[in-house]
Amino acid sequence: MKRVIxxxxxxxxxxxFTAVNNLTFSVAKGEIFGxxxxxxxxxxxxxxxxxxxxxxxxxxxxxxxxxxxxxPEQIRASxxxxxxxxxxYSDLTVWENIRFFGGIYGLWGRELKLRTSELVDEFKMNxxxxxxxxxxxxxxxxxxSLAVSMVHKPPIIFLDEPTSGVDPIARRMFWETIHHISLQxxxxxxxxxxxxxxxYCHTLLIMVDGxxxxxxxxxxxxxxxxxxxMNELFLSLARNSNANMM
Amino acid sequence: MPAIQITNLSKAxxxxxxxxxxNLSVNGGELFGxxxxxxxxxxxxxxxxxTLLLPDSGCxxxxxxxxxxxYKKLRGLIxxxxxxxxxYSDLNVEENLNFFAGVxxxxxRENYDLIKGIYHMLEPFKHRPAxxxxxxxxxxxxxxxxxIHRPKVLILDEPTTGVDAVSRMELWDLLHExxxxxxxxxxxxxxxxxxxxxxxxxxxxxxxxFGVNSPNGFAQMFPYKLFAVYSSNIWLHLESIRQxxxxxxxxxxxxxxxxxxxxxxxxxxxxRESLLSMGIDAQVDEIEAGIEDYFIYQLSEKSRS
Numbered sequence: 001m002k003r004v005i006x007x008x009x010x011x012x013x014x015x016x017f018t019a020v021n022n023l024t025f026s027v028a029k030g031e032i033f034g035x036x037x038x039x040x041x042x043x044x045x046x047x048x049x050x051x052x053x054x055x056x057x058x059x060x061x062x063x064x065x066x067x068x069x070x071x072p073e074q075i076r077a078s079x080x081x082x083x084x085x086x087x088x089y090s091d092l093t094v095w096e097n098i099r100f101f102g103g104i105y106g107l108w109g110r111e112l113k114l115r116t117s118e119l120v121d122e123f124k125m126n127x128x129x130x131x132x133x134x135x136x137x138x139x140x141x142x143x144x145s146l147a148v149s150m151v152h153k154p155p156i157i158f159l160d161e162p163t164s165g166v167d168p169i170a171r172r173m174f175w176e177t178i179h180h181i182s183l184q185x186x187x188x189x190x191x192x193x194x195x196x197x198x199x200y201c202h203t204l205l206i207m208v209d210g211x212x213x214x215x216x217x218x219x220x221x222x223x224x225x226x227x228x229x230m231n232e233l234f235l236s237l238a239r240n241s242n243a244n245m246m
Numbered sequence: 247m248p249a250i251q252i253t254n255l256s257k258a259x260x261x262x263x264x265x266x267x268x269n270l271s272v273n274g275g276e277l278f279g280x281x282x283x284x285x286x287x288x289x290x291x292x293x294x295x296x297t298l299l300l301p302d303s304g305c306x307x308x309x310x311x312x313x314x315x316x317y318k319k320l321r322g323l324i325x326x327x328x329x330x331x332x333x334y335s336d337l338n339v340e341e342n343l344n345f346f347a348g349v350x351x352x353x354x355r356e357n358y359d360l361i362k363g364i365y366h367m368l369e370p371f372k373h374r375p376a377x378x379x380x381x382x383x384x385x386x387x388x389x390x391x392x393x394i395h396r397p398k399v400l401i402l403d404e405p406t407t408g409v410d411a412v413s414r415m416e417l418w419d420l421l422h423e424x425x426x427x428x429x430x431x432x433x434x435x436x437x438x439x440x441x442x443x444x445x446x447x448x449x450x451x452x453x454x455x456f457g458v459n460s461p462n463g464f465a466q467m468f469p470y471k472l473f474a475v476y477s478s479n480i481w482l483h484l485e486s487i488r489q490x491x492x493x494x495x496x497x498x499x500x501x502x503x504x505x506x507x508x509x510x511x512x513x514x515x516x517x518r519e520s521l522l523s524m525g526i527d528a529q530v531d532e533i534e535a536g537i538e539d540y541f542i543y544q545l546s547e548k549s550r551s
Contacts, residue, residue, distance in 0.1 A: 037410075038410040038411070038412045038413070039380065039381045039382065039409070039410045039413065040380055040381075084408075137285070138283065138284050138285055139283075161408070164284075164407070164408065164436075165283055165284035165407065165436045166283050166284065166436075167282070167283035167451065167541075167545060168438055168497075168538055168541050168542050168545070169497070169542055169545050169546065170283070172497045172498055175498065176481070176484060176498075179481040183482070193408070193409070193410055193411060193414075194437075194439075195411055196439070196499060196500045199500040199501045200498065218501060219501060229500070230500070231411060231439075234411050234412075235411060235412060235415060238410070238411065238412045239412055241412075
């Protein structure tokens with residue numbers, strides 16, 4: 001299986017504080033990789049380094065074949081990013097938003113038009129394509145936001161707590177879309193506080209105090225730690241954190 | 247007398263109906279959950295209950311006092327923790343607590359027993375500015391400040407949003423302790439899995455409440471037979487499973503698919519065989535529904551009609 005993210009002995013220090021402590025893992029093409037951790041565990045720092053937004057202190061990171069130390073710009077051009085505070089233009093329609101962000105990524109003319117209608121089809125947004133984003137339900141806005149993050153056909157997308165606050169059906173529909181794009185070969189790295197969503201990932205990495213506490217398939221991790229649910233596993237690992245005491 | 251009574255309450259912002267004809271009654275001493283997605287009207291309802299917003303029609307009473315007319319009296323009886331952090335970031339932990347005690351004409355010492363359990367976790371940081379606390383600690387301080395005047399009713403607006411699983415669990419432990427001290431506690435959340443922490447729950451969607459019950463009560467209202475289907479590549483088959491004649495709804499719950507059917511004579515073994523004939527090798531068990539199954543049932547009924 002082709003690896004699209006490779007991380008070796010990754011360390012990030014802020015002054016005396018070690019935010020990320022010696023991470024080693026890899027992510028295969030098309031994998032849905034969940035990064036879990038309590039607030040302050042080092043998730044955001046890790047993601048920022050993987051996105052080429054923050055220089056590591058030491059170690060090795062390759063993302064989509066590019067080196068995070070020497071080629072952060074190429075990394076940024078090869079990834080899509082969507083967060084819970086997604087920034088769509090609420091007074092533009094779905095179609096206009098995709099076109100706008102496509103333009104930012106350097107698409108234009110026929111190519112831009114083609115890509116926009118491709119995404120509208122793929123994310124089943126035809127019904128809504130001319131509706132202003134502000135009048136869409138939250139679940140649909142999240143879907144538009146996901147489409148926008150993929151406008152430049154990135155091989156990897158990062159989703160930072162993408163489903164916060166939506167109803168139970170919208171949340172599941174969103175995950176079905178994620179599985180759909182993963183089947184097509186896009187690699188997905190996702191953070192979430194919902195432990196039932198952690199089970200929707202192919203592979204999970206649980207961070208505590210900047211270190212890897214668990215890494216593997218959800219079912220394997222549960223049987224290895226002899227727990228019934230991800231929630232139980234997460235609580236048992238994260239509860240002993242130093243960060244809890246800060 | 248109920249602790250909170252809401253009667254035919256409506257509120258609109260311009261054209262947008264935030265709340266439509268809400269009726270709700272919360273018993274004294276109850277831990278009550280208001281559960282629904284963002285934009286359902288949770289914050290609007292809470293702002294009306296806490297006397298911060300007037301309804302267009304209908305009324306809300308808390309401890310028998312009207313939120314419109316008796317707001318001055320009520321504000322001393324309600325503890326309120328808003329969704330956004332609203333303490334003074336540049337005051338330290340101790341100063342914030344003293345400030346809020348002062349505003350309500352009381353002192354920290356007088357009510358220390360009530361917040362002791364929470365405050366002892368904050369004590370090591372009592373000289374740290376509130377703005378520099380971690381998310382979990384900020385929340386504990388906000389909760390202490392909402393309790394410092396010994397309210398009869400505590401109202402929390404989405405205290406667990408964006409909070410990690412550990413802090414969420416700690417917060418619910420604290421809310422149970424507060425309830426045990428006899429304080430009526432009203433909490434809103436978008437997390438369905440928190441319903442089981444509450445004595446009773448109201449489900450809210452698009453400004454309407456479509457059910458008030460205990461978490462178990464909701465589960466029993468689920469009208470279909472339910473199966474859990476487990477298979478390693480189940481995500482690939484969701485569409486074809488939903489096409490099955492016997493399938494009402496099929497949604498993922500953790501690592502299993504919850505398959506609802508109104509063919510009540512369908513047995514786990516039958517379903518397993520049908521799936522196998524579609525090339526899906528699965529483990530199938532009949533299960534009891536939970537409150538989230540019921541919520542999904544309601545949502546899909548509404549989108550059909």
